[in-house]
Amino acid sequence: MIKTEDELRREIIEIGRWIHGQGLVSGYDGNISARLDGHRILSTPTAISKGMMQPEDLVIADYEGKKITGRRNVTSELAMHLLIYKRRSDVNAVVHAHPPTATGYAAAGLPLNKALISEVVLSFGCIPLARYGTPGTPELTEALAPLVASYDAILMANHGVVTYGPDLLRAYFRMETVEHFAKISLVTEILGRQVLLSGADVDKLLAVRQRYFGSSTPAIDRTSICPVTDGGGEGAATIQPLGSRASGTDGESAGAAGAPETIAVSREDLVAMVREAVAKAIQG
Numbered sequence: 001m002i003k004t005e006d007e008l009r010r011e012i013i014e015i016g017r018w019i020h021g022q023g024l025v026s027g028y029d030g031n032i033s034a035r036l037d038g039h040r041i042l043s044t045p046t047a048i049s050k051g052m053m054q055p056e057d058l059v060i061a062d063y064e065g066k067k068i069t070g071r072r073n074v075t076s077e078l079a080m081h082l083l084i085y086k087r088r089s090d091v092n093a094v095v096h097a098h099p100p101t102a103t104g105y106a107a108a109g110l111p112l113n114k115a116l117i118s119e120v121v122l123s124f125g126c127i128p129l130a131r132y133g134t135p136g137t138p139e140l141t142e143a144l145a146p147l148v149a150s151y152d153a154i155l156m157a158n159h160g161v162v163t164y165g166p167d168l169l170r171a172y173f174r175m176e177t178v179e180h181f182a183k184i185s186l187v188t189e190i191l192g193r194q195v196l197l198s199g200a201d202v203d204k205l206l207a208v209r210q211r212y213f214g215s216s217t218p219a220i221d222r223t224s225i226c227p228v229t230d231g232g233g234e235g236a237a238t239i240q241p242l243g244s245r246a247s248g249t250d251g252e253s254a255g256a257a258g259a260p261e262t263i264a265v266s267r268e269d270l271v272a273m274v275r276e277a278v279a280k281a282i283q284g
């Protein structure tokens with residue numbers, strides 16, 4: 001069912017309240033847009049809280065980012081949305097936010113690329129990390145460009161997250177899922193261990209993506225950058241101790257440079273080092 005412009009305006013306002021209410025943005029952060037037709041995009045304007053918008057605050061722009069109608073100004077981040085609309089004919093809505101946990105991963109140079117949760121593998125394959133680009137400049141769109149065709153959610157290094165889909169609701173739900181998955185990933189990091197799905201299990205999930213989400217869903221090739229599995233066959237899931245983190249990014253993505261170095265220390269040496277440090281502290 002094709003929605004009217006008024007319906008899309010109301011949906012954008014509603015989703016703005018949700019992303020603000022859930023703390024996925026602060027201040028004037030974030031932007032939401034929807035494809036109106038082959039010539040026009042309906043978008044949130046610059047410099048407005050996404051929790052306090054009225055339908056008449058939205059602007060209509062063309063595919064070059066030039067304002068057609070609206071009393072407010074177009075956001076400088078619209079270029080990110082336009083890139084996605086131009087490269088994905090199946091996408092009709094884009095949501096950009098700065099959800100704190102997922103953005104924390106992006107600021108740490110870490111993609112959400114591990115096969116930790118079956119539903120997330122099924123929905124996204126994984127969530128890659130685009131290298132940093134100054135917001136509102138071609139640097140940012142150039143960093144996103146190689147990833148847009150294959151993924152429905154992207155972390156942007158030192159910035160935030162962009163999600164998109166066939167309609168506004170699905171684009172928004174993907175943002176929710178990314179932040180939810182980032183929180184789950186963080187819990188496994190705090191617990192100090194991760195059990196990754198096996199390659200065979202991931203293959204089964206990726207194989208049914210089109211059946212679940214439609215033929216326009218991007219096919220994900222597991223031999224590319226993600227998701228990172230335990231590397232074994234069926235039922236071979238293993239525990240990945242903290243510190244052996246695989247970044248799983250390619251040349252287009254950030255992440256590998258920030259991977260922590262892992263060293264091996266025997267228990268005896270560790271006890272001796274702690275004893276020495278404690279003795280020094282007491283003397284000091």
Ligand SMILES: [Zn+2]
Nearest residue numbers: 030135159160
């Ligand atoms: Zn932003």
